[in-house]
Amino acid sequence: MENYIAELMTLAQTCDCGNHHHPIPIERIKIGNRVYKELAAYVDGKGFKHAVIIADENTYQAAGKSLSEILKETGIDISLSIIKPDENNDVVADEQSLVQALLEMPLDTEIIIAVGAGTLHDIARFCSTKMKLPFISVPTAPSVDGFTSMGAPLIVKGVKTTFQMSAPIAVFADLSVLKASPRKMVAAGFGDMLAKFTSLADWKFGHLVMGEPYCPLVAAITREALDSCVEKVESITAADEEGIQILIEALIMSGVAMLIFGQSHPASGGEHHLSHYWEMDFLKRKRPAVLHGAKVGVSTVLLAEVYKGQFLPLLSESARLQSMQNTLNNENVKEIMKIYQEIPTPEYLENLLTETGGDITPEQLGIDEQLVAASLSGAHTLRNRFTALKFMNVAVESSPFIRP
Secondary structure (H helix, E strand, C coil), X not given: CCCHHHHHHHHHHXXXXXXXXXXXXXXXXXXXXXXXXXXXXXXXXXXXXXXXXXXXXXXXXXXXXXXXXXXXXXXXXXXXXXXXXXXXXXXXXXXXXXXXXXXXXXXXXXXXXXXXXXXXXXXXXXXXXXXCXXXXXXXXXXXXXXXXXXXXXXXXXXXXXXXXXXXXCEEEEEHHHHHCCCHHHHHHHHHHHHCXXXXXXXXXXXXXXXXXXXXXXXXXXXXXXXXXXXXXXXXXXXXXXXXXXXXXXXXXXXXXXXXXXXXXXXXXXHHHHHHHHHHHHHHHCCCCCCCHHHHHHHHHHHHHHHHHHHHHHHHHCCCCCHHHHCXXXXXXXXXXXXXXXXXXXXXXXXXXXXXXXCCCCHHHHCCCHHHHHHHHHHHXXXXXXXXXXXXXXHCCCCCCCCCC
């Protein structure tokens, strides 16, 4: 991916979708083995001499310790912020963790290095923005597509809210570290990519029905990343070098696509809204966290079932339902039906998730039928985005929701 950013920016300049394409602030993406010496050389080349590594106990042992030694050998002063877990032994991006990271950051800090998965990147992203300092991404597991994005989901006053923060200036992903990550985190990363089947459909739907901004180039980038994972699911399941490289590249591509577009539409549709609804319920009940990718993998299967079993039949009745005629027109109904017909079957998605070791039902995540039903009728309110899930709740005289 050495020239990936430059190639994308060239493509963006030729795109005629009419939307503003945001510049990508990432200067370097390096994926390979033994890349931490290159990271140290990059930091030294930027003239930074004082760095803070934000990690937890696990990611420090997995990568932070060796990275800090390499940086010290290069003449860079290192401070550590090892984020403490909560009462459920989860590291979360809440006020306590954010304050800890800020308090442990010396005044002479010049660069922040996030060593970990999604949550630690969110903490580093927050500190980067508040301290007006650049940060570098060092993923330790291919578990989420948020490494290169600007969005930071933070838990503030017990509520998870996404804030627009800073993107990293560079990404250094060591394949030997990623290959050694827990298999459940690999499955979560695959689940996060699988969610693009429904998010891309919902994005196009919102554009056709409500005129929400849409970019075919960004959609194509996201779809290419998704297809690469599906095609190499066996290698990803085996966690061999090829599979892990394809997965981390896809996750980075998805994040970069969001950077270009300036919003999360390409990667986050109704399936993410269901996941957020479940997560908010878990927070209220003080239940242990479930990996983001695990939740959206399950919610993608659920939503594929809903869209194929309930939404498509509704579309076929749109000509005779006045409430739907007020939202849809005959010209775009056929195109919308085609978009959702192309989503794979729930059975196909289940097989892919099962192959990678991921969960496939809400029950496996500790989510009962009552919470599923509540999320199907309430998750659409969490984001100002017109998905098919929202359409089924607000644009039909009688909501069709029955637990599938």
